[in-house]
Amino acid sequence: MKNENSIAKLLPVLFGFFxxxxxxxxxxxxxxxxxxxxxxxxxxxxxTLSNLIPVALFxxxxxxxxxxxxxxxxxxxxxxxxxxxxxxxVAMFIPLIEYSFAMSLIAFALLGIANTILQVSLNPLLTNxxxxxxxxxxxxxxxxxxxxxxxxxxxxxxxxxSMLGNWQYIFPxxxxxxxxxxxxxxxxxxxxxxxxxxxxxxxxxxxxxxxKTILFFFLGIVFVVGVDVGINTAAPKxxxxxxxxxxxxxxxxxxxxxxxxxxxxxxGAILLAKYSPMGIFKIITVTAVLALVxxxxxxxxxxxxxxxxxxxxxxxxxxxxxxxxxxQSRPDKANEISGLMITGVFGGAVIPFIMGLTSDMxxxxxxxxxxxxxxxxxxxxxxxxxxxxx
Numbered sequence: 001m002k003n004e005n006s007i008a009k010l011l012p013v014l015f016g017f018f019x020x021x022x023x024x025x026x027x028x029x030x031x032x033x034x035x036x037x038x039x040x041x042x043x044x045x046x047x048t049l050s051n052l053i054p055v056a057l058f059x060x061x062x063x064x065x066x067x068x069x070x071x072x073x074x075x076x077x078x079x080x081x082x083x084x085x086x087x088x089x090v091a092m093f094i095p096l097i098e099y100s101f102a103m104s105l106i107a108f109a110l111l112g113i114a115n116t117i118l119q120v121s122l123n124p125l126l127t128n129x130x131x132x133x134x135x136x137x138x139x140x141x142x143x144x145x146x147x148x149x150x151x152x153x154x155x156x157x158x159x160x161x162s163m164l165g166n167w168q169y170i171f172p173x174x175x176x177x178x179x180x181x182x183x184x185x186x187x188x189x190x191x192x193x194x195x196x197x198x199x200x201x202x203x204x205x206x207x208x209x210x211x212k213t214i215l216f217f218f219l220g221i222v223f224v225v226g227v228d229v230g231i232n233t234a235a236p237k238x239x240x241x242x243x244x245x246x247x248x249x250x251x252x253x254x255x256x257x258x259x260x261x262x263x264x265x266x267x268g269a270i271l272l273a274k275y276s277p278m279g280i281f282k283i284i285t286v287t288a289v290l291a292l293v294x295x296x297x298x299x300x301x302x303x304x305x306x307x308x309x310x311x312x313x314x315x316x317x318x319x320x321x322x323x324x325x326x327x328q329s330r331p332d333k334a335n336e337i338s339g340l341m342i343t344g345v346f347g348g349a350v351i352p353f354i355m356g357l358t359s360d361m362x363x364x365x366x367x368x369x370x371x372x373x374x375x376x377x378x379x380x381x382x383x384x385x386x387x388x389x390x
Contacts, residue, residue, distance in 0.1 A: 006129060006130075008188070009129040009188055009189075009190055010126075010129045010130065010138075012181070012184040012185045012187075012188045013122065013125055013126055013129055013142075013185070013188075013190075014126075014141060014142055014145050015145070015181050015184060015185075016081060016118065016122045016125075016142075016181055016185065017122065017142040017143065017144075017145040017146040017149070018145050018146065018148065018149040018177070018181070019084075019085065019088060019118060019149070019177070019178050019181050020115060020118050020119060020122065020142075020146045020149070021145075021146040021147065021148070021149025021150040021152075021153070022088065022111065022115070022149065022153075022174050022178075023057060023058075023111060023112070023115045024149070024150035024153055024232055024254075024258065025153045025157070025170065025174075026053055026054045026057050026108060026229070026232065026233070027054075027229075027232035027233045027235065027236065027254050028153060028154055028157050028167075028236075028251055028254065029053055029104065029108070030050045030051060030053040030054060030233055031050070031236045031237065031247055031250070031251065032167060032247070033050050033053055033101060033104055034046050034047070034049075034050035035247050036099075037099075037100065037101045037104070038050060038101065045360065046360075047237070047355075047356040047359050047360045048353075048356040048357055048360050049101075049356075050356070051233060051352045051353055051355065051356035052105060052353070053104060053105065053108050054108075054229055054233055054348055054349060054352045054353075055349040055350075055352065055353050056105045056106075056108045056109045056112060056349075057108040057109065057111055057112035057115070057348070057349070058112060058225070058229060058345060058346055058347070058348030058349035058350075058352075059109075059112065059346055059349040060109060060112030060113045060115075060116050061112065061115075061116045061119075061342055061343060061344075061345035061346045061348070061349070062343055062346035062349070063116075064113055064116040064117065065116055065120055065339045065340070065342040065343035065345070066202055066205050066206075066339045066340065066343060067339075068080065068116060068117045068120040068121065068339055068342075069120055069205065069335045069336050069338060069339025069340070070339070071117075072120070072121055072124070072335045072338075072339075073335055076192050077121045077122075077124050077125040077128065077192055077335075078125060078185065078190050078192065080117060080120070080121035081117075081118060081121045081122050081125060081185060082182060082185060082186065083117060084114045084115070084116075084117035084118035084121065084122075085114070085118075085178050085179075085181060085182040085185075086182070087110060087113055087114035087117065088111060088114040088115070088118075088174075088175070088178045089175045089178050089179060089182075090110060091107050091108075091110035091111040091114060092107075092111075092171040092172060092174050092175035092178070093171065093172065093175060094106060094107035094110065095107050095168050095171050096168060096169075096171060096172065099168060107171075116342060116345070119342045119345065120338050120339050120342045121338075122142070123139065123142070123323060123327070123338055123342075124327075124334050124335055124338045125190065125192075126138055126139065126142060127327070127334065128190055128191065128192050129190060137269050137270075137272050137273040139320040139323060139324050140265055140268045140269040140272050140317055140320040140321075141265075141269045142320070143265045143268075143316065143317070143319060143320045144262060144265035144266045144268075144269055146265075147258055147261045147262035147264075147265045147316065148262050150232075150254075150258040150261065150262075151255060151258035151259050151261070151262050153170070153254075153255075153258070154251045154252060154254055154255040154258075155255065156170050156173060156174075157170045157251065158248065158251065160173065161248070204336070205336045205339060205340055206340070208330070208333065208336065208337060208340055209340070211329075211330075213329060214326060214329060214330075214337070214340070216381075216382050217322050217323075217325060217326040217329075217341065217382070218326075218340060218341060218343075218344050219344070219378065219382070220318070220322045220344075220378070220379060220382040221319065221322055221323070221341050221342075221344030221345065221347065222344040222345075222346070222347035222350075223347055223351075223375040223376070223378045223379055223382075224315065224318045224319050224322065224347075224375075224379060225319070225344065225345045225347040225348045225351075226347035226348060226350065226351030226352075226372070226375040227288070227311075227315055227351075227372055227375045227376050227379075228315060228319075228348070229347075229348035229351065229352055230351050230352055230355055230368065230371065230372040230375065231254075231257050231308065231311055231312075231315075231372060232254050232257065232258075233352045233355065233368075234355060234359075234365055234368040234369065234372065235250075235253035235254045235256075235257055235308055236250035236251055236253050236254060237250070237359075237365050237368070238253065238295075238304060238365045238368075238369070239253045239301065239304060241364070241365050242298075242299050242301075242304065242365075243300075243301040243304065245301070253304070253305065253308055254308075256305050256308045256309050256312070257308040257309070257311065257312040258312060259309070259312065260308070260309040260310070260311075260312035260313040260316075261312035261313065261315065261316040262312075262316075263312075263313060263316075264284075264312060264313040264314065264315070264316025264317060265316040265317060265320075267316075268280070268316055268317035268320070272317065272320075272321070277321045277324070277325065278321075278383070280317065280321070281317075281318065281321050281382075281383045282383045282384060284313075284314040284315070284316075284317060284318060285314070285318065285376070285379040285380050285382075285383045286380065287310065287313075287314040288310075288311055288314035288315050288318075288376050288379070289373065289376050289377055289379075289380060291307050291310040291311045291314065292307075292311065292369060292372055292373040292376050293373065294307055295307045295311070295369050296366055296369050296370065296373070315376075318379060322341075322382070323338075323341055326340075326341050327341075347375070351371060351372070351375055354371050355367065355368035355371045355372070356368075358370065358371055
């Protein structure tokens with residue numbers, strides 16, 4: 001009976017990770033915005049401009065993560081998650097009101113705020129419904145649900161385009177799903193521990209970076225999100241450039257990546273419950289780096305899709321491993337560390353912007369892949385010394 005009660009509380013929290021995956025529609029949106037709205041711009045600036053869509057979204061993590069951690073200390077984790085859902089619903093209707101470059105930036109900035117609040121609050125909320133020794137596995141299960149959402153995005157967009165007449169109808173579909181999540185979580189009683197300490201200031205939160213282990217984990221979050229968003233953003237452009245696919249066909253590039261990231265998260269949820277997270281961390285980061293080196297030279301469509309699959313499989317569990325290790329390093333500062341780690345998600349704004357500049361400068365998506373490779377290479381520095389630092 002107790003186990004059934006725990007599952008009843010766990011399921012609506014895990015479903016929240018599906019909402020978290022909505023941010024990954026940014027890759028499809030950047031591609032469509034480039035094609036639909038930026039045709040009048042000079043070709044050498046289109047990649048840079050279209051990549052401002054992920055910049056608008058992921059830069060919000062830099063601004064709002066720490067304040068969200070403070071907010072959680074005042075209103076609680078569950079209410080903070082519900083607030084994020086409300087903002088998500090509002091953001092999803094903006095592209096339908098006006099589909100322009102400026103309004104797209106505003107919509108994804110709002111979605112970035114909502115996703116920031118969600119990621120900061122949902123991960124700690126999970127600790128209220130699962131035991132501490134199962135945290136890494138549970139966080140990975142959440143990432144599995146998020147990966148399913150990311151994988152479904154291109155197919156929902158294709159369905160909206162073919163059956164509803166416009167790919168933009170993906171946004172009200174997402175709004176409806178978010179509403180379901182909101183109602184389900186509201187109806188689920190979750191006991192949160194009382195906050196006995198006063199809310200930490202910005203300075204106190206960032207002072208946690210003086211701990212070299214937390215600093216390494218923080219930078220790891222920056223670069224793993226950079227790899228994730230980078231592949232999501234660059235995949236369709238790589239396929240259009242090298243394989244001559246149209247925008248709809250190239251949209252399945254991110255789907256291949258997310259499909260195997262989903263499989264990787266599922267496998268990881270099982271393996272991380274049995275084996276050392278650091279051992280797995282080493283293997284998957286080496287695999288990701290090797291696959292990215294190969295992607296620089298790949299020209300065949302099948303080879304490119306296969307490399308997207310390998311990278312997705314390899315990168316699937318890196319975020320949850322780093323995040324859980326950071327939370328476990330200072331359980332008494334879980335809210336603050338969660339906010340700090342999620343601040344690192346701004347790597348999803350910085351890396352794609354640099355990718356856009358580099359690819360426009362050299363006139364090829366090779367520039368984008370090189371930037372992603374550099375980001376993945378840093379993860380090797382995190383994975384191998386991390387065990388010694390703990």
